[in-house]
Amino acid sequence: xxxxxxxxxxxxxxxxxxxxxxxxxxxxxxxxxxxxxxxxxxxxxxxxxxxxxxxxxxxxxxxxxxxxxxxxxxxxxxxxxxxxxxxxxxxxxxxxxxxxxxxxxxxxxxxxxxxxxxxxxxxxxxxxxxxxxxxxxxxxxxxxxxxxxxxxxxxxxxxxxxxxxxxxxxxxxxxxxxxxxxxxxxxxxxxxxxxxxxxxxxxxxxxxxxxxxxxxxxxxxxxxxxxxxxxxxxxxxxxxxxxxxxxxxxxxxxxxxxxxxxxxxxxxxxxxxxxxxxxxxxxxxxxxxxxxxxxxxxxxxxxxxxxxxxxxxxxxxxxxxxxxxxxxxxxxxxxxxxxxxxxxxxxxxxxxxxxxxxxxxxxxxxxxxxxxxxxxxxxxxxxxxxxxxxxxxxxxxxxxxxxxxxxxxxxxxxxxxxxxxxxxxxxxxxxxxxxxxxxxxxxxxxxxxxxxxxxxxxxxxxxxxxxxxxxxxxxxxxxxxxxxxxxxxxxxxxxxxxxxxxxxxxxxxxxxxxxxxxxxxxxxxxxxxxxxxxxxxxxxxxxxxxxxxxxxxxxxxxxxxxxxxxxxxxxxxxx
Amino acid sequence: xxxxxxxxxxxxxxxxxxxxxxxxxxxxxxxxxxxxxxxxxxxxxxxxxxxxxxxxxxxxxxxxxxxxxxxxxxxxxxxxxxxxxxxxxxxxxxxxxxxxxxxxxxxxxxxxxxxxxxxxxxxxxxxxxxxxxxxxxxxxxxxxxxxxxxxxxxxxxxxxxxxxxxxxxxxxxxxxxxxxxxxxxxx
Numbered sequence: 001x002x003x004x005x006x007x008x009x010x011x012x013x014x015x016x017x018x019x020x021x022x023x024x025x026x027x028x029x030x031x032x033x034x035x036x037x038x039x040x041x042x043x044x045x046x047x048x049x050x051x052x053x054x055x056x057x058x059x060x061x062x063x064x065x066x067x068x069x070x071x072x073x074x075x076x077x078x079x080x081x082x083x084x085x086x087x088x089x090x091x092x093x094x095x096x097x098x099x100x101x102x103x104x105x106x107x108x109x110x111x112x113x114x115x116x117x118x119x120x121x122x123x124x125x126x127x128x129x130x131x132x133x134x135x136x137x138x139x140x141x142x143x144x145x146x147x148x149x150x151x152x153x154x155x156x157x158x159x160x161x162x163x164x165x166x167x168x169x170x171x172x173x174x175x176x177x178x179x180x181x182x183x184x185x186x187x188x189x190x191x192x193x194x195x196x197x198x199x200x201x202x203x204x205x206x207x208x209x210x211x212x213x214x215x216x217x218x219x220x221x222x223x224x225x226x227x228x229x230x231x232x233x234x235x236x237x238x239x240x241x242x243x244x245x246x247x248x249x250x251x252x253x254x255x256x257x258x259x260x261x262x263x264x265x266x267x268x269x270x271x272x273x274x275x276x277x278x279x280x281x282x283x284x285x286x287x288x289x290x291x292x293x294x295x296x297x298x299x300x301x302x303x304x305x306x307x308x309x310x311x312x313x314x315x316x317x318x319x320x321x322x323x324x325x326x327x328x329x330x331x332x333x334x335x336x337x338x339x340x341x342x343x344x345x346x347x348x349x350x351x352x353x354x355x356x357x358x359x360x361x362x363x364x365x366x367x368x369x370x371x372x373x374x375x376x377x378x379x380x381x382x383x384x385x386x387x388x389x390x391x392x393x394x395x396x397x398x399x400x401x402x403x404x405x406x407x408x409x410x411x412x413x414x415x416x417x418x419x420x421x422x423x424x425x426x427x428x429x430x431x432x433x434x435x436x437x438x439x440x441x442x443x444x445x446x447x448x449x450x451x452x453x454x455x456x457x458x459x460x461x462x463x464x465x466x467x468x469x470x471x472x473x474x475x476x477x478x479x480x481x482x483x484x485x486x487x488x489x490x491x492x493x494x495x496x497x498x499x500x501x502x503x504x505x506x507x508x509x510x511x512x513x514x515x516x517x518x519x520x521x522x523x524x525x526x527x528x529x530x531x532x533x534x535x536x537x538x539x540x541x542x543x544x545x546x547x548x549x550x551x552x553x554x555x556x557x558x559x560x561x562x563x564x565x566x567x568x569x570x571x572x573x574x575x
Numbered sequence: 576x577x578x579x580x581x582x583x584x585x586x587x588x589x590x591x592x593x594x595x596x597x598x599x600x601x602x603x604x605x606x607x608x609x610x611x612x613x614x615x616x617x618x619x620x621x622x623x624x625x626x627x628x629x630x631x632x633x634x635x636x637x638x639x640x641x642x643x644x645x646x647x648x649x650x651x652x653x654x655x656x657x658x659x660x661x662x663x664x665x666x667x668x669x670x671x672x673x674x675x676x677x678x679x680x681x682x683x684x685x686x687x688x689x690x691x692x693x694x695x696x697x698x699x700x701x702x703x704x705x706x707x708x709x710x711x712x713x714x715x716x717x718x719x720x721x722x723x724x725x726x727x728x729x730x731x732x733x734x735x736x737x738x739x740x741x742x743x744x745x746x747x748x749x750x751x752x753x754x755x756x757x758x759x760x761x762x
Contacts, residue, residue, distance in 0.1 A: 115619060116626050120670040123614065140670055174611070175670050300664035303657065 001127070001164055002091065002153070003028040005134040006035055008167050011062050013038060013053060013428050015046040019066025020106060021093030024158035038428060038457055041449035043070050045421035047077020047148075048447070050088045052425025054081075055408045056383050058211060060141050061088040061425065067095055068106030071152070072113065076415060078148045079117040083412025084234060085209055087146035089137050090118075096156040097125055110152045119147030127160040135170035144177030145298040146209050177297055181314030181322060189269070189293045189310045190326045196267035197338030198345075199227045202250065202279075205234030205411070206272020206296060208404040210316035215404045217320035218271065219243070224324075225334055228346055230258035232273050233396055234411045241400030247346070251279045252547050253393040256354035256556055257346055259545075262287050263553035264345075270294040272316045275305040276412070277574075285552030295319050354545045354558055355397055364514050366391065366466045366537040370398035370438070373464060376521050380434040382406065383426045387419040387443030390472035390543045395438040417446030423461040424453055434462070434525060441467040441534075442491050451504040454530040462524050463532045468539045469494060476542045497534035504530075512536035549574035603632065603653045604679040605686060605756045606663065611671035612638050612646040619669050620648055629654060629662050633688075633731070633753040645673065649755050651731075678756050686756040690734040695722040696745030704744045711737050722747075 002025050006014065015038045018026045029037050040046040043065045050061030065074050071092040081088050095104040111123045120140050124130045130153065137149045193199065201222060207214045215238045222229050222245050229239050230247040239246055248255035250262055262268065268290045273279070275294075280286045286306060293310035294302050302311045312319055327333075359368040384399055385408040386392040392409055401407050408426055410418035423437035437444075444465050454461050474489040498508030507527050511520040511534070524531045546557045610616045617636055624631050633651040638644070652662060659677070666675045678684040692713075694704045701723075708715065708725050711733070717724035727737055731754055738749060 111615060112618070115615065116622055145668075174673070298664075298668065300661060300668055302664075304661060 001131055001161070002134065002158070003032060003035060004164060005131045005167075006062065009135065009138045010059070011035055014062045014064050015040055015049040015053070015425065016064030017041075017043050017046055017066065017070060019068075019070050019093060021067035021095060021155050022064060022070075022091075022153075022158070023093075024155065025064065025091070025093070025153075036428075037064075038424070038453065040421065040424075041452045042447065043073035044076050044417065045424070045447050045450045045453065047074045047088065047090060048080070048415075048418050048421035049425035049428070049450075049453075050090070051077065051081050051084075051086045051418075052385060052408050052422030053429045054086050054088055054425075055422070056405050056426040057429045058405055059087075060138055061086070063088065063090045064092075065090065066093045066106065067110065068108045070106075071108055071110040071150075074150075075114060075117055076413075078114055078150065080410055080413040080415045080418060081148035082117055082119065084410065085146050085205060086148065087141040088148045089134075089141050090148065090150045091134075092150060092152050093158070094123070094152045094154040097154045098156070100154065110150070114150045117148070118150050119145075121150040121152065123152045123154075124157055125154065127157050127162040130157060130162070132165040132170045135165065135167045136172055136175075138167075139170070139172040140175055143172075143175060145206075145296075145301075178313055179297075179315040179318045181295065181312040181319040183322065183326075185310055185312045186319065186322050186326055189312065190323060190330060192267050192291055192293065192310065193225070193269070193323075193327065194330070194333040195335055197335055198261075198265045198342045199225075199267040199269065199339070200247075200261045200265040201227055201229035201239075201269050201271060202231070202262060202273055203229060203235045203238055203271045204232040204273025207235055207238040207316050208272075210272065210297075212404065214238070214272075214315075214317035214320060217317060217324060221320060221324055224332070226336075226339055226343070228261055228343070230254070230261065232276065232279060232411070233409060235273060236396060236407045237401035237404045240402040242402060249396050251276075252281070253397070253543055253545065254547075255397070256352050256545055256558065257349035259547065259553040259556060260349045261346055265290045268292045270296075270308075271320070272296060274301045277305075280305060281547045282550055282552045287553070352558070354556075359514060362513065364512065364517060364535060364537045366394055366468065366541055367398060368514060369464075369466055369517060369535050369537060370394050372517050373436070373438070373521055374399050376518065377434060377436065377525060380525070381430075381432070383408065383423075383430060383433055383435045385409065385419040385423040385426060385435070385437040387437070387439045387446075388414045388416045388473075389440045389443055390468075390476065390541075391438055391440045391443075391466045393473075393543045394466075399438075416443040418443075420444060420447050420461075420463060421450050421453075423463075424450055424457075424459055427454075427459040427461050428457070431459075435460075436462045436464050439463055439465045440472060441465050441469065441494060441497075442471050445495075448500075451501070451506060451530070451532075455505050458529065460527070460529050460531075463530070464524070464535065465497060465533060466535055466537050467494075467497070468537050468541070470539055472541075473543070475540075479542070480548070497532045501530075501532040506530040506532060508532050508534065510534045510536070598656055600655065601653055602656060602659060602679075603651060604659050604677055605684065605754060606650050606652065606666070607674075607676040607678055607756060608648040608650065608666055608672060609639075609674040610646050610648060610669075611673070612644040613671055616646070616669075616671050617648070619671070620650070620666065623665055623669065624650075624652070624662075627661075627665065629658065635753040635755050649753070651754050676758070678758055681758060683759040684756050685759060686730050686754050687728055688731050688734055688754050689726065689728045689752045690737070691716070691750040692725045692727065692738065692741055692746060693722060693748040694725065694741050694745045695747050697721060700744045704741060707737075707740050707744070713737065
């Protein structure tokens with residue numbers, strides 16, 4: 001019944017790990033060929049892989065885990081998906097209903113543990129309602145603001161049989177988020193758009209979650225109005241990096257021109273982003289002279305952090321469609337002279353060239369490694385995952401994304417160990433594409449057991465490790481905030497990554513010389529199979545630009561020289 | 576606040592910022608939340624308050640529609656206007672939550688609470704307790720030669736006042752139900 005429900009929901013791939021309490025479901029999986037099961041090496045890997053699958057396809061990702069430790073290991077992945085609004089369904093086994101509460105072997109209060117880290121969860125106590133519950137789970141995961149859901153299924157419920165409910169018969173009427181925006185508010189936004197002198201679009205992951213149509217409409221609106229656009233980490237790819245109005249990513253490690261535009265604008269149009277603290281910096285000084293419009297499908301995102309002047313609750317694609325319709329009907333008015341002046345100002349900021357670095361000597365700069373990776377892979381059909389830390393920010397700065405769903409990264413939760421299993425999920429969904437996980441050596445080690453999965457299922461994922469033998473971002477904060485006392489932020493006793501790859505039956509490549517880098521990257525791309533690329537980079541490179549905690553957008557640090565005394569005691573308590 | 580025209584029962588409209596937001600004034604609001612009566616739904620609501628650091632001053636819950644399996648949770652909470660708005664929209668996100676009403680801004684409402692008070696002692700104090708109970712229209716639901724149990728219903732302030740008066744008269748134990756509330760008028 002579970003497998004039938006998954007099939008009817010269009011599931012073709014499940015990431016999971018068997019155990020006592022899910023054996024009946026595994027027995028069903030064994031006896032069919034429609035759903036492919038990918039055996040991971042740790043349940044956290046299963047959930048991240050499902051996230052990678054979901055993010056790279058726009059479909060719902062599915063993970064299957066056993067009771068007790070299986071379910072608790074899934075918690076990090078669930079929380080990650082909740083913070084980044086990724087639609088996934090996790091099915092967990094549970095001890096039989098008559099044993100619940102008896103501290104049975106591998107029993108955990110899974111529904112209790114996962115309640116705050118899922119969008120919704122169910123304990124399926126009744127086989128007659130199981131199939132309907134699974135359909136409802138898929139509905140909740142993908143509707144409105146997407147997110148993770150969990151269905152906990154006791155073993156006796158798995159064994160029992162009952163009548164099957166088809167997806168179209170399942171009752172989902174209770175949860176129907178509003179898609180269309182309020183037309184009065186849309187009119188108000190269009191009026192503001194027509195007169196704004198210094199408008200800016202600030203877009204987020206919501207555009208990507210809304211679907212391809214949302215990205216297409218966003219591109220149409222930006223190109224028709226010539227208004228500059230920046231995006232959060234999660235929203236990269238919704239507007240192409242090669243587009244002429246693209247400012248680059250904003251936020252703590254965002255580009256100078258993007259953050260300055262946010263600070264100085266007179267109209268900010270937030271589309272599917274949530275004013276995260278990595279974006280706003282010091283809230284009191286956040287974009288002080290602008291009217292702010294906020295389009296979000298989740299009413300609780302609006303006015304949560306930043307006061308909004310024009311709030312619009314609705315789905316991005318629906319709202320953008322209405323905005324374009326209204327704006328065109330009113331005669332496509334814009335303050336073109338004002339915007340042209342604004343574009344000139346932005347060009348000046350661009351000249352600061354905030355990402356500049358010098359590749360010299362025998363040591364590879366991490367920025368250079370990513371610049372070369374970009375140059376050598378940008379024409380490929382490419383999906384990029386990352387772990388968390390400096391390499392993640394450099395990847396966001398130096399890699400260009402032309403399309404949505406091409407970029408998988410842990411934004412909200414910042415989960416080290418996310419990228420490798422996510423790359424497995426993305427590769428499963430796109431077997432012919434080039435899937436690269438840009439990693440740091442420390443993050444990568446957190447889920448390195450998934451190398452077994454990659455080799456077993458012949459998934460040619462490329463693990464591009466920028467190895468600085470440090471927890472680079474921790475080290476950077478210790479340098480700037482904690483008096484250069486580098487407490488436990490170096491990677492001692494690292495494995496030989498080439499030998500490690502070989503031990504798993506994969507290919508390892510080592511590179512520590514800038515002159516060899518291009519050839520080594522090409523060797524990685526051209527190898528048909530999983531590769532661990534150990535790229536030894538400069539150990540003490542800091543990630544700039546940086547808005548220190550507790551500072552506004554216009555007080556960015558641009559490089560080493562500007563860091564002296566830049567962060568006051570008040571900022572040090574912020575993360 | 577009375578001048579604000581907020582459509583009744585509209586959680587969605589709470590995103591439209593109709594009240595002076597982001598002020599530091601602490602306000603007390605009574606929220607009525609209609610939910611599916613399913614296992615764990617109260618834990619979801621309470622978990623939201625504790626997880627996000629909101630206050631609960633009073634909370635009552637009971638099934639109100641046996642056939643539809645709906646329960647009504649009445650929660651009294653305190654916070655700045657921004658926090659109150661957040662609480663309402665966050666409650667609205669919970670999947671088994673059907674409606675969120677802010678009775679404090681949606682118009683006049685009645686609030687009632689039931690309290691049980693055990694008062695011990697003899698002599699003048701015992702007589703005075705009985706006399707005050709009469710003034711407050713509290714009923715004696717249990718009595719011994721040394722004690723009374725009074726039952727009182729009313730707005731929370733009335734019950735607070737009664738408690739203050741009983742304290743010097745030998746109050747030993749209190750049980751209160753928390754607030755149940757409904758809007759006034761036909762709708």
